[in-house]
Amino acid sequence: MESCRHVFQISGIKARDKKRSLIKGIYQLGGKYLGGSIYNYCTTHLIVPQVLSSEKFFAACAAGKWVVTPNYVLESVKNGSWLPEGPYEVAIFTNSSAAFHPVRQWREKVTKGRITGAFQGWRVLLMVQQPSRRAMFKRLLKAGRAEVYNSPPPTYTSISHVIAKPVTEKSKSQNAPCYPVSHIVQHLFGNDHMGLSCNAPEDYQSTRKTGFLDGFSDLEAELRSFAVKKEGRPRLPFLEFLGYRDPYRPHTQTIVADVSNVDRMIECGLFSEALDSIRSAVFPGLLPPAAYLISLLEYAQQGNATSLFLRNFRQAMENLLITNPPWLAPIAVKKYYGQVLQCPQCKTGLWPLLETAIRYCLTSSDTCHPHPGPAMPTLVHFYYDIISFCLKLFKGELYSISSRDFVFPHQAPAPSASSSGSLLYGTFWTVWERTTLLSRTVKKLLQLLTEAAIVDFAEGGEKQELYLADTLLDLLSVLVEFWCQQHFKLNQSLVEKGLKDLSEHLAVVSQDLPPAVLVELVSKVRSSRLKLGIADAIFRNLCYRNGFAVGDEPLSLKKVVCSYLPALGTFAQSPSFASHIITGKTSHSCTSRSENLLVTEKSPEQENVPKGMSRVNAAGETLLHRACKRNQVETVLQILALPGTDINVKDHAGWTPLHEACNHGSTECVRALLLHRPAPVLTDQVGGVSPLHDALINGHLDIAKMLLEHAGSVLLQQTDGDGQVPLDLVSVPGQREELLHSAQVGDSARMNKDQTEVTNLPLLEAGSYLLGHIIFSYQLDRGLPGLLQLEDQPHTLVYKLVTAMEKHSLQNVTLDWTDQRAVRLAEDVETLLKLSRGEHRKALSLAVKECRAEKTVFLMETLENLSSQGKALVADL
Secondary structure, eight states: OTTOSOEEEEOSOOOHHHHHHHHHHHHHTTOEEOOSSSOOTTOSEEEOSSOOOSHHHHHHHHHTOEEEOTHHHHHHHHHTSOOOSGGGBOOEEOTTSOEEOHHHHHHHHHHTTSOSSTTTTOEEEEEESSHHHHHHHHHHHHHTTOEEEOSSOOTTSOOOEEEEESOOHHHHTSSSOEEETHHHHHHHHTTOOTTOSOOOOHHHHHHHHHTGGGGHHHHHHHHHHHHHHHHHSOSOOOGGGGGGGOTTSOGGGOEEOOOHHHHHHHHTTOHHHHHHHHHHTOBTTEEOOHHHHHHHHHHHHTTOSOHHHHHHHHHHHHHHHHHSOGGGSOHHHHHHHHHHSSOTTTOOOHHHHHHHHHHHHTTOSOSSSOOOSSOOHHHHHHHHHHHHHHHHHHHHHHHHHHGGGGOOTTSOOOOOOOSTTOHHHHHHOOGGGTTOSSOHHHHHHHHHHHHHHHHHTOTTSOOOTTOHHHHHHHHHHHHHHHHHHHHTTTOHHHHHHHHHHHHHHHHHHTTTSOHHHHHHHHHTOOOHHHHHHHHHHHHHHHHHHTTOOOOOSOOOHHHIIIIIHHHHHHHHTSOOOOOOOOOSSOOOOOOSTTOOOOOSSOOHHHHTOOTTTTOOOTTOOOHHHHHHHTTOHHHHHHHHHSTTOOTTOOOTTOOOHHHHHHHTTOHHHHHHHHHSSSOOOSOOOBTTBOHHHHHHHTTOHHHHHHHHHHHOGGGGGOOOTTSOOGGGGOOOHHHHHHHHHHHHHHHHHHHHTOOSOOSOHHHHHHHHHHHHHHHHHHHHHTOOTTSSOGGGOTTSHHHHHHHHHHHSOHHHHTTTOOOHHHHHHHHHHHHHHHHHTTGGGGGSOHHHHTOOOHHHHHHHHHHHHHHHHHHHHHHTO
16 A cells, blocks of 8 residues: 555545545546545545645645645546646635645655654653543644653653643643644644634744744855855965965976986986985976986985985975975976876885885885885885875865965965866876765775874873874875865765765774774864864764764754763763774774784684685675574674674675664574674664664564663664654554663663763763864854854854744744754754753763863863853843
8 A cells, every 4th residue: 555656535525425436536546545534644645625624634734745625536537647736735825815835835845855744853742631632633743753752751752842732730840842732733834724723822923923934044044155155165274385376486387407417427326416416406497307306216215325315305305396386387297296206116106105105104014015124214204204295295286276265365366276187186086086085095094094093192102203193184184175175066965975984984993092092083183174073983983882872963063962972971881991002003993894804813712713704795794794694693702702893894785784683583693792892883774774673674572672772762763764763663552662661771771870980981081082072173163153252243143043042942943944054053052052051961971970080071161161152142132
């Protein structure tokens, strides 16, 4: 029945003959008819003669279904096939004879995926005394995708609406706004519901009459414009390049200098003299032959050059960059730099030279060709100079595309540079990879960055002299900003996905680092956009590894307060991390499906590697996937005991081992996965299907209860591709009660961990510091103006939003908004107002509140500052 596109119910037609002819016409055209006096969720079309005060009409409107007149069926029968529904959609006619289409408004929003129902996000405590009426209102609210609870409400959820009939002192005393049942009709139809049995409250009607609500669409447009401009702005200004704008430099006339005697010097081994000749020949518009510089670079790589020669070579390259910057020169000069900046032996481009330089600085032997060993200090510094030089060159290319945003009034804008032939693009992306930020080369850079972080941020404060990790973080910031600025105007969603993929990949490859190193890594990122993404990804990864489930909704201030703050309590009582051996070489959890096990030397665990451990089948399934499908718990335990096992490894379709175990009813495997640390991610979805959805769809109630007892009621809030929460998949009331009880057990278990003693202070400190970075970077990168300097901006968007939400609920303000960025900004202001009332303290465990460690105390001060900002907003109105 669900697959039929025309499933009808009829309401308000009492004449049997007319009703019988309609039903006959429905079946004649291949449709389905559902009888009964109550609304059926399978309905796609409701036939009504006019606007009605009936359950079916209200429910169909809330669900975004077609509500048509009888003529739709009758004329479709005459046509011989179903006609378009639009001309037959029911409308309300006001006193001014203007047609009002409330059904169409909700249907279009649902069809376009903006919402799943008119009451999406409502968590309703339904206090209606008469049982039949209560059941009717419950069906109506659920049709609009509300979550409905009876009194008393469960402890694991926060109620957003109390719907009561009659409204009593008891209903008003609940910790949520209380409305009469007429609020349901008011929400659906506003003030234009003539002929209906409910009336809108006076304050809402007066608001409509004054036209205040009419300004909310303008407010959305302002917020959308602000979000787009702020997201598209450059993050990294490089004022040191302002002097490169000299219009008198003959950049367009660059030629190769005549230094023929240098060739003979190089042949005779007089490298220092050859270098001096080249240095004296570097002028604007003049380039020394690339072959000479390549020969000198090859000589430097052999390890025989003196410190003076290496220093002079660096100065010669920097002078070349100053006098002939490639971002202001023709394409021939860019090709010239591409010739010079590559390994003289391999000659495969700039990235192999960069990778060789980075690995040699890390005292790694994995370079493109053999180097003098052990690592020579002079050669290490030379390679570091190569990395720094390339970074400066890349900064210049980024400057060339963002300079117009940093031009001073008295200066002329820099000439527009083409990015298509830039060295940045050619180094980090192939032609086929340019639409993805996380290219193969960028992945290599992230892995090298992780290794450098271990060396630079080693325990005890003993840092390497070069600070290589800082340089690589600057390099990462530059290439990320370059790629984002190239693609933001064309495809903003592509940029968001690219940043998310890169941040999550870095969080995975760095998950074996100690918390202190992770914190140091985030604090060194220069780009606010990149810092926000990395801090968020690493924080979420810490949550997953410690068994705390967080939602996958976009980052917002509301998410930080409602989802991330409670996670700190779990961090405080989490088992301590195993000791980390900080060395120049380290193995990390592998992200490839075919490389789940890194074996460097024999150990008792590695000697018991199950057969087929490294084999991946055509579907991308690892041995862990296959063992979970077959409920081979012994094999699962063997695999989980091995170092480097990725418990969240995905096959080609995106399914994790936990998905497979839940799908196939492998109860013991699910138990083993949940007991493992790091814990599996319970919120991963493939096509909207989470592990809990998977278990319920296949009738594995015991597994579903196990998941809820492990993670609590947060899993019940996830929706699948059809907008269904897990409880929608259970039709037996007794089973629903069992699931709710299991969720309460899971929530209670988390609450019982709320102790005053902190058992894992390093993890709590790391989480607090990351969360502080997330809050600050979010305000800086995405927050509304006025949140940081309230006294300077009394008429900003923040104040407009506060003024609106002081008189109306957030839901009414954003009712017709379609831009989710604008909605999130409005939610941020609402969250700020809640912070001003101290509601964030409810999300903090007692252990976190009483912790006096430095970074946790700083986070508490940050939250109090936000609270003060919220109070100032209200006070200034």
